[in-house]
Amino acid sequence: MKALKTFPNGGVHPPENKLTAACRIETLPPPESVIIPVAQHPGAPAIPTVKRGDKVLTGQLIAKAAGYFSANIHSSFSGTVSKIDSALDISGYKQTSIFITISGDEWIPETDRSNDLITEIKNTPEEIIQKIQDAGIVGLGGAAFPTHIKLKVPADKKCSLLIINGAECEPYLTSDHRLMLEKGSEIIIGTRIMMKALGVNRAIIAIENNKPDAISLLEELVKGDDDITVQPLKVKYPQGGEKQLIKAITGREVPSGGLPVDVGVVVQNAGTAFAVYEAVQKNKPLIERVVTVSGKSLKRPGNYMARIGTPVSSLIDAGGGLPEDAVKVIGGGPMMGKAISNLQVPVVKGMSGIVVFANGESGRIPYGQCIRCSKCIRVCPMNLEPYLLMTLAEKNLFERMEDEMVTDCMECGSCSYTCPAYRPLLDYIRLGKTTVLKMIREKNMK
Amino acid sequence: MGHTILLSVTILGSIGLASSVILYYISQKFKVYEDPRIDIIQHILPGANCGGCGFTGCRNFAEALIKAESLEGYNCPVGGENVMAEVAKILGKETFTTESRVAVVRCQGSYENCLRTSEYDGVKECIIVHKLYGGETDCQYGCLKYGDCVKSCLFDAMYMDEKTGLPVILDDKCTGCGACVKACPRNIIELRKKAKKDRKIFVSCVNTDKGALALKICKVACTGCNKCYKICEYDAITINNFLAYIDSFKCTLCRKCVTECPTGAIVEMNFPPRKTKSEAIQVPVKEE
Numbered sequence: 001m002k003a004l005k006t007f008p009n010g011g012v013h014p015p016e017n018k019l020t021a022a023c024r025i026e027t028l029p030p031p032e033s034v035i036i037p038v039a040q041h042p043g044a045p046a047i048p049t050v051k052r053g054d055k056v057l058t059g060q061l062i063a064k065a066a067g068y069f070s071a072n073i074h075s076s077f078s079g080t081v082s083k084i085d086s087a088l089d090i091s092g093y094k095q096t097s098i099f100i101t102i103s104g105d106e107w108i109p110e111t112d113r114s115n116d117l118i119t120e121i122k123n124t125p126e127e128i129i130q131k132i133q134d135a136g137i138v139g140l141g142g143a144a145f146p147t148h149i150k151l152k153v154p155a156d157k158k159c160s161l162l163i164i165n166g167a168e169c170e171p172y173l174t175s176d177h178r179l180m181l182e183k184g185s186e187i188i189i190g191t192r193i194m195m196k197a198l199g200v201n202r203a204i205i206a207i208e209n210n211k212p213d214a215i216s217l218l219e220e221l222v223k224g225d226d227d228i229t230v231q232p233l234k235v236k237y238p239q240g241g242e243k244q245l246i247k248a249i250t251g252r253e254v255p256s257g258g259l260p261v262d263v264g265v266v267v268q269n270a271g272t273a274f275a276v277y278e279a280v281q282k283n284k285p286l287i288e289r290v291v292t293v294s295g296k297s298l299k300r301p302g303n304y305m306a307r308i309g310t311p312v313s314s315l316i317d318a319g320g321g322l323p324e325d326a327v328k329v330i331g332g333g334p335m336m337g338k339a340i341s342n343l344q345v346p347v348v349k350g351m352s353g354i355v356v357f358a359n360g361e362s363g364r365i366p367y368g369q370c371i372r373c374s375k376c377i378r379v380c381p382m383n384l385e386p387y388l389l390m391t392l393a394e395k396n397l398f399e400r401m402e403d404e405m406v407t408d409c410m411e412c413g414s415c416s417y418t419c420p421a422y423r424p425l426l427d428y429i430r431l432g433k434t435t436v437l438k439m440i441r442e443k444n445m446k
Numbered sequence: 447m448g449h450t451i452l453l454s455v456t457i458l459g460s461i462g463l464a465s466s467v468i469l470y471y472i473s474q475k476f477k478v479y480e481d482p483r484i485d486i487i488q489h490i491l492p493g494a495n496c497g498g499c500g501f502t503g504c505r506n507f508a509e510a511l512i513k514a515e516s517l518e519g520y521n522c523p524v525g526g527e528n529v530m531a532e533v534a535k536i537l538g539k540e541t542f543t544t545e546s547r548v549a550v551v552r553c554q555g556s557y558e559n560c561l562r563t564s565e566y567d568g569v570k571e572c573i574i575v576h577k578l579y580g581g582e583t584d585c586q587y588g589c590l591k592y593g594d595c596v597k598s599c600l601f602d603a604m605y606m607d608e609k610t611g612l613p614v615i616l617d618d619k620c621t622g623c624g625a626c627v628k629a630c631p632r633n634i635i636e637l638r639k640k641a642k643k644d645r646k647i648f649v650s651c652v653n654t655d656k657g658a659l660a661l662k663i664c665k666v667a668c669t670g671c672n673k674c675y676k677i678c679e680y681d682a683i684t685i686n687n688f689l690a691y692i693d694s695f696k697c698t699l700c701r702k703c704v705t706e707c708p709t710g711a712i713v714e715m716n717f718p719p720r721k722t723k724s725e726a727i728q729v730p731v732k733e734e
Binding site: 088338341364427 | 567
């Protein structure tokens with residue numbers, strides 16, 4: 001086995017709790033209706049192209065991307081559009097959503113639904129990017145950044161390496177792990193497709209060392225090829241962060257405020273590689289994803305292939321129902337995920353897991369004064385000073401926060417996790433970050 | 447012995463004299479002329495440094511007043527008319543009366559009216575909760591009840607009512623400086639024209655959801671039903687996005703809309719009790 005790599009500065013080791021690592025991906029039974037938000041990506045919300053009463057097929061375009069950072073949205077089942085209204089989503093706020101009453105699972109005719117593996121890549125790079133854009137693919141790791149934008153390398157920059165992110169450093173989550181085990185060949189072809197689109201001849205699949213079965217399987221699959229290699233990594237959170245992964249593998253540092261392509265690298269999630277394979281080879285838009293449903297008190301934790309728009313409650317039902325002692329349900333992983341305030345919120349493209357916490361497993365402890373132990377500085381993967389940033393945010397000194405590079409914070413939560421005084425560092429840093437970003441936007445407007 | 451004392455006195459005295467000459471010369475050479483009226487006006491201003499006038503502190507406001515050609519648009523909300531009249535007298539400028547304002551809380555989402563559907567366990571600051579999610583109730587527009595506004599008030603004019611969880615403004619102490627308006631992340635607090643005896647009528651809701659949806663969440667939400675708009679004789683009421691708004695400058699405080707409102711979203715304050723009992727829904731009158 002190759003030498004293990006990792007990023008040099010910071011990081012924490014939360015208990016892994018990968019309870020569902022051995023659970024095969026199961027398909028979820030269809031719910032009665034789905035709620036599909038039109039904003040499942042960071043850019044402008046997509047514009048609905050259907051209206052009330054329209055019949056839609058599975059995979060049909062129901063909302064068109066609005067602007068550069070936006071992505072298409074497709075229907076995840078066949079049925080009737082019952083209404084277009086605002087509905088609560090994972091953000092905790094109401095967003096415009098398309099409600100579809102399901103009548104069946106009739107697909108659009110273009111999609112190839114057979115299980116045959118298509119290895120030959122016929123499309124040109126331009127066609128590939130267009131297909132990915134049409135399929136509405138976004139980064140499935142969590143940030144949901146539209147994939148086609150990442151694949152368009154700016155003319156003045158050169159990309160030489162594609163990294164497939166299979167680190168999955170969040171505790172509990174196993175969706176990428178299972179996908180790599182069960183759809184390994186598809187992920188490899190998806191990787192080749194993206195390499196062709198980017199025009200690079202080298203790709204590295206990065207996997208943390210706590211997934212030895214996935215590492216050996218993918219190494220077996222790429223044996224004899226010198227364009228794709230598998231790189232095992234030491235287990236450390238937040239290794240799945242784009243900048244940390246690049247630092248771990250290439251030793252290059254993405255400049256502050258820059259993009260990975262500035263150092264010649266593009267990072268894509270393993271789940272995204274699978275979605276790219278399906279979109280390009282099988283004409284299948286992004287309408288489903290693997291969601292880990294986990295939690296120590298859950299009866300049947302598992303990995304489920306869930307259609308976009310499925311309510312979180314039906315995933316929890318599949319996992320054996322909400323345990324009586326449950327106090328918190330988190331969308332995403334426990335480190336970076338977000339507590340869900342209503343179980344009717346739909347599964348969106350960026351939701352990689354649902355974690356149910358029982359009483360005593362979760363909850364805040366009253367916090368004390370900073371004892372200047374500097375633990376938060378040691379664990380910060382971006383080399384920031386979380387204790388200072390929190391104090392500045394408490395005192396509303398946002399200009400100072402800008403000088404202290406608060407915009408580099410990726411909100412991994414390592415500082416809050418490690419603080420012995422239980423100080424809510426990330427809450428205040430996030431407040432400062434959004435305020436500073438707003439200040440910068442206003443400055444640029446002038 | 448006497449010789450040493452004499453020597454040191456002479457040396458120190460001459461150093462002192464030389465320094466004073468240098469200092470005097472420098473102070474004359476680099477003198478910055480400052481209008482003496484700045485000090486006088488600053489003395490008249492209340493010295494709260496609240497920022498209600500739009501300037502960072504009373505001294506900056508004093509400087510701006512002296513530079514200004516006319517006093518129109520300049521107002522010290524804390525000092526009010528008297529202070530501004532005095533300032534105008536010193537500057538020899540015309541006085542402009544600015545309507546004094548008072549802050550109102552446009553939300554009645556108390557624990558009773560708007561039920562809690564989730565429990566929040568993080569940092570108890572409105573601005574942080576607002577950025578995270580819609581809040582403990584299903585109303586994503588209403589008061590979060592963590593009191594950022596009370597913390598921002600420099601005049602002790604606000605407190606959090608423990609029964610309802612909502613902030614209460616003390617009309618006699620509120621100066622209309624607008625600090626709470628800026629502190630509220632949900633724009634619930636509004637500055638309205640101060641009427642006689644602090645009487646006021648306003649729509650105490652900022653929910654722009656459709657009527658049925660808003661009412662499902664909160665018993666006293668404005669549904670945008672248009673009833674108040676139709677009954678108002680003075681064009682003071684406008685309805686936008688299923689939410690009514692009463693213009694405090696056009697409102698004559700006739701109280702017709704208050705009895706007309708089917709949900710009790712329109713609130714009257716500091717009015718004497720009505721003579722005849724109307725059959726309309728009883729409107730909760732907040733008492734301070």
